[in-house]
Amino acid sequence: MAVLDQASGRKSPQILVVDLSVVSSRTTRHSLETLGYTVVVCRTLKEAMDLLDLARVDLVFTDLHLGGESGLDLIRAMAGKGLTVPSIVLFTTTEPGMKEDALAAGASDLLPKSSPLDLFRTAIVRVLEGRSGRVPRVLVVDDDPLVLKVLKMVLKEQGFDVLTAESALSAWKTIHLQRVDVVVSDYSMREHNGLELLKNMRNQKIKVPFILLTAVPVQEVLVEARSLGVISVLSKSQDVQPLIDTVRQVLENLGIIRAVTPVHERSAVT
Structure with missing residues (x-):
């Protein structure tokens, strides 16, 4: 070699x-x-x-x-x-x-x-120099269609390309078919939870950064999340700004972006 x-x-x-x-x-x-x-x-x-x-x-x-x-x-x-x-x-x-x-x-x-x-x-x-026009892509996973709709809208406003999946199985298929830079997943979902999705990813050596959302931060969930290398565990009851900040920080640490200008700010530039 x-x-x-x-x-x-x-x-x-x-x-x-x-x-x-x-x-x-x-x-x-x-x-x-x-x-x-x-x-x-x-x-x-x-x-x-x-x-x-x-x-x-x-x-x-x-x-x-x-x-x-x-x-x-x-x-x-x-x-x-x-x-x-x-x-x-x-x-x-x-x-x-x-x-x-x-x-x-x-x-x-x-x-x-x-x-x-x-x-x-x-x-x-x-x-x-990072001017290729590549838009960072975020996969949001949640079995609540309303949550998916809101998070997709919020993240798209930050300049990200957003994919959605209503189950861990659907997310797994998406990860294998398309480039994904960050996964944002709910913990509690029907059939398979967010950490089960992450385990499958890690077992297949898929190292895409993973952010976990949870309605109630249970201690054992936090411990398991840390052991699997979750970037951050965020409460779903929080304002969305911590999620936006975390996604941006992950992408900047990976060198995928230097800064992302929200869509409404870009449109205001003359």
Whole structure:
């Protein structure tokens, strides 16, 4: 497996290129190294995930097609392990729904493999500086439709993309199908509670940050929540501001956002 050069003092961003094709990956690597970046190449999703576990990577360039897997599978696997490394998907020919699928999976941008150096440079700078246009995505889980409606409205006003699920099972399916940056879940739900959802996530090595809501903060629930790595346990009887602040703090700590401007404030800017 390739190992990144992590010599002290190296300042250039380190880019991981994932591509089955020797010729294509060599061309991409040459382009990126010409721009002054440090580059390592992996051939498969597994090799890329192994490297991401061991070394610092600032940006991932992945081919859309990786044999029996895809670059989108890699992006979803990264998100499932809590890795917030931005990614750019490379493609040879345009396919129906390609852009929508890539952005839904969590890609920061898409580029043709034949892009000129200037386009590569512009995209890399935009992504690394956090201007890719990616909107943080929050999954809210509660079996009360009214609570879901209110929390979705409140979080969308803060500039977040909000998904909802009315059960732990529905949330589990969503987590496997779409990129999720933070989960906000009620504790008490029919069939499976919020901590059972979190246990399943952790058993599958899904490290997405988890915020638990509860009507009554019972001591044993708090103890179990801490043992499972819950970021925060918030009372549902509280004002929504603590939830907003916690979600923002989690996303800032992950480096996903610097600051999120509420929708009503953005619309007031002229």
